[in-house]
Amino acid sequence: MADQSNTFKLPKGWKIIQPKSSEEWELYYGLRYEILRKPWNQDKKTTKDEWENKSVHFLLLNEANEAVATGRLQLNTPTLGQIRSMAVHHDHQGKGIGSFMINTLEKEALQRGMKTLELDAREPALPFYLKNNYSVVADSYLLFGIIKHFKMKKDF
Numbered sequence: 001m002a003d004q005s006n007t008f009k010l011p012k013g014w015k016i017i018q019p020k021s022s023e024e025w026e027l028y029y030g031l032r033y034e035i036l037r038k039p040w041n042q043d044k045k046t047t048k049d050e051w052e053n054k055s056v057h058f059l060l061l062n063e064a065n066e067a068v069a070t071g072r073l074q075l076n077t078p079t080l081g082q083i084r085s086m087a088v089h090h091d092h093q094g095k096g097i098g099s100f101m102i103n104t105l106e107k108e109a110l111q112r113g114m115k116t117l118e119l120d121a122r123e124p125a126l127p128f129y130l131k132n133n134y135s136v137v138a139d140s141y142l143l144f145g146i147i148k149h150f151k152m153k154k155d156f
Contacts, residue, residue, distance in 0.1 A: 007096060007099075007100075008095060008096035008097050008099065008100040010100075011062070011063070012063065013062070013063025014060065014061065014062050014063060014068070015060075015061050016058055016059070016060050016061075016104055017058070017059050017061065018056065018057055018058060018059070019057055019059050024059060027059060027061070027065075027066070027067040028057060028059045028067065028070055029044075029047050029048070030067060031059075031067035031068075031069070031070050031087050031089060032047050032070050032085050032087050033047045034087075034089075035087035035088070035089070035090070036085065036087055040146070040147070051074050051084070054074065054075050055072045055073060055074045055075060055084065056072070056073045056075070056108055057070070057071075057072050057085075058070065058071045058072070058073075058101065058104050058105065058108075060097065060100070060101065066089075067089065068088065068089050068092050068097060069086075069087060069088045069089065069092065069097050069098070069100075069101050070085055070086070070087045070101075071083065071085065071086050071087075071101040071102070071104065071105050072084040072085040072086075072105075073105045073108050073109055073117075075112070076118075078112075078113060078114070079113065079114055079115045079116065080114060080115070080116050080117075080118065081105075081109045081112070081114045081116070081117050081118075082117065082118050082119060083102070083105055083117055083118075083119040084119070086098065086101060086102075086119075086125075088101070098128055099128075099131075099132055102132050105117070106154075106156075109156075110156060114156070115155060115156055116153055116154070116155050116156070117134075117153065117154050117156075118137075118151065118152065118153040118154075119134065119151075119152050119153075120140045120149040120150070120151055120152070121134070121140075121149060121150050121152050122147050122148070122149055123147070123148045123149070123150065126150060129152050132154075133154055134152040134153065134154045135152060135153060135154065136150050136151070136152055137150075137151045137152060137153050138150070138151045139151070
């Protein structure tokens with residue numbers, strides 16, 4: 001499981017959900033776009049990929065029903081999952097919310113019988129994933145021709 005040294009507790013009125021309604025999906029994809037695509041002038045359509053329907057999505061909402069964080073567990077095989085689309089709103093970064101989301105995704109993976117989680121981490125996120133006990137396996141791809149990624153994994 002994720003590093004518990006900086007355990008985030010859900011404040012009163014906050015909730016973690018799997019988006020279902022169109023409003024919840026709009027919040028989910030909106031935050032993913034704002035954090036993961038907009039800073040690099042990417043089109044909104046780049047927020048989604050062919051794995052959306054083969055994934056379990058989580059959205060953290062605050063007491064005002066505003067999107068705070070997102071995370072996605074991609075179901076690669078019955079024993080292998082992939083963490084994708086991790087995003088924490090700028091106002092809430094550095095408070096343990098990312099580790100809370102990792103923990104949520106890991107619990108889902110374990111409930112599904114997965115033995116390994118992998119991910120492609122952006123270079124600035126390496127310390128975060130290392131803190132949460134993921135290991136660098138190899139260099140990965142260069143997103144948008146500028147954002148270096150590293151293949152990481154964690155076995156349970």
